[in-house]
Amino acid sequence: MRRQHFFLARGRFWVGMLPWAWMLLFFALPFALILKVSLSTPELAIPPYLPPFVMEPGDVLPHLRPDFASYRRLHDELLALGTPGADLQYLAAWGNSLLLAALTTLLCLLIGYPFAYHIARSREAARNTLLMLVMLPFWTSFLLRVYAWMVLLDSSELGLINRVLLAAGLVDAPLQLLYNQGAVLVGMVYSYLPFMVLPLYANLVKLDPQLLEAAADLGARPWTTFLRVTLPLSRRGIVAGSMLVFIPAVGEFVIPDLLGGGDVLMIGRKIWEDFGPNQDWPMAAAVAVTMVLVLIAPIVLLHRHGRADGRTDGRSGEAG
């Protein structure tokens, strides 16, 4: 027995080493590097920045030379808020990202909640198939699903929706459907809807129908029952689904790039541009730092409320 435990202890050490080392090298350290590079100076070099500290041979401590220019840029835009004619590209991108992410979350919730509810209330035999049908598009290529919308929304007379509208005589000239905020919003709702539906379903399927019957027996009208029983009991699913949509939507880059054209600014796109064509890695890193700071609150919320699967969810355990 004793020998076994000794062996287990040693084995445990090596089992723990692998993921610890991997995550430190490929997650924690890269994040520290983001902080470091955000305090660096852009420079025509490989990699394109001057680090914020240098160590000459023989030095005991590194020489510090942090460059706060990237953060100052963001700070100055905040101060210039409201000044006419000021260049507020980062702030505008942030504002638009938050707005589009919030609208996407809201629309996903409005479409996804009744949808998940009706799947959860359908026959037990049908539920598995219905759920599989939600997942199927999600397993296929994300880029190709966005491409589908490029074809549908195409603004020339060849766009599918425009063709239908023209053929039906509803419009005289093709509508400008692609390359605007609306197109980005449609693309994001389409891509993120499953993230909303699945946690909501997991939560709603455990709702005890007897509670609803009891409410009805006591004279509550269906709408009252929904507002006072169903909705409060599914709070965790709502929070989890909303955060699962909101968090990636804030950082989204592909959808605004393909469906938004040049006009739709989003903060994920700014990181991409500063990293790629602009070669301003310190600025990209500084924006990434602000993104992590902004998203900490939603991420914490997701972890607190996000046990939508209910395994550790005492509340819905009592209800179900």
Next chain:
Amino acid sequence: MMSARVRPGATVWLLAVYAFLYVPILCLIAFSFTAGEITTQFDGFSLRWYGELLRDDELVDAVLLSLRVGAFAATAAVVVGSAAAFVLARFGRYPGSAAFAGMTTAPMVMPEVVIGLSLVLLFTHPLFTFLGGRGVAAIWAAHTTLCTAYVTVLVQSRLREMDRSLEEAALDLGCPPFKVFFVITVPVIAPALVAGWLLAFTLSMDDFVLAAMLSDPGSTTLPVLVFARLHHGLKPEINALATVIVALVSLAVVVANRAMLSAQRKRAAALRHAAGISPTGVPNVTLGSPDIRR
């Protein structure tokens, strides 16, 4: 128990949302069979674009590279993720355990642009040139890191559900720990390992942001190539590619779902048989815990 009345409102809503989800994909599929050059005009039926797909060497190379990266990343993610799941489920609290829990699952909730940028900074850092810089290995490492988070969650929940008395009994009867692990633990968590591998493989195959940020000219994965092509104008060839992917994925999902359902039924029947009781229902199955993506 369940009131399964048919409500017309419910049916309409379900149909409308499924139409929203499927009409774009069905349009893509329909126009993949056009003979013409235009993605939205049907100029007679032909398999022309499927032929072009096979003759497109650049695309075939990208598919092969994506398959390779996906398989290696999924395998590595299952190894690292299972180890991480053991640490989380079995090691209890120790100094740093909370940090470890945060670190392993954080890639799931961080925007991909941030993860991508952080990894580019690592792979281009002068002190880490031994990692080989940007390229296929960097994409593999990035995908492994991302997928590890998902595998960890899947395997961890399976480990927590598992009846530990099986392992304890084997240990008490003198079975060496390594053998216990392979003879008892692995078979019990096998469904989570398989589901984790498949999820990781699809995530890697589908990832554009990390692959694009970490690619060098010699490492164009399928999504990176498709993204570049989408900027150069639309061709029905992309529709053909989408149709092939949708067909393969649907087949895989249906087969996996069938297999999982029948395994569940068998297990339930065996349990009933063993316990001599008849439980009222079969546990509800959902496919591979999709809700934890990203």
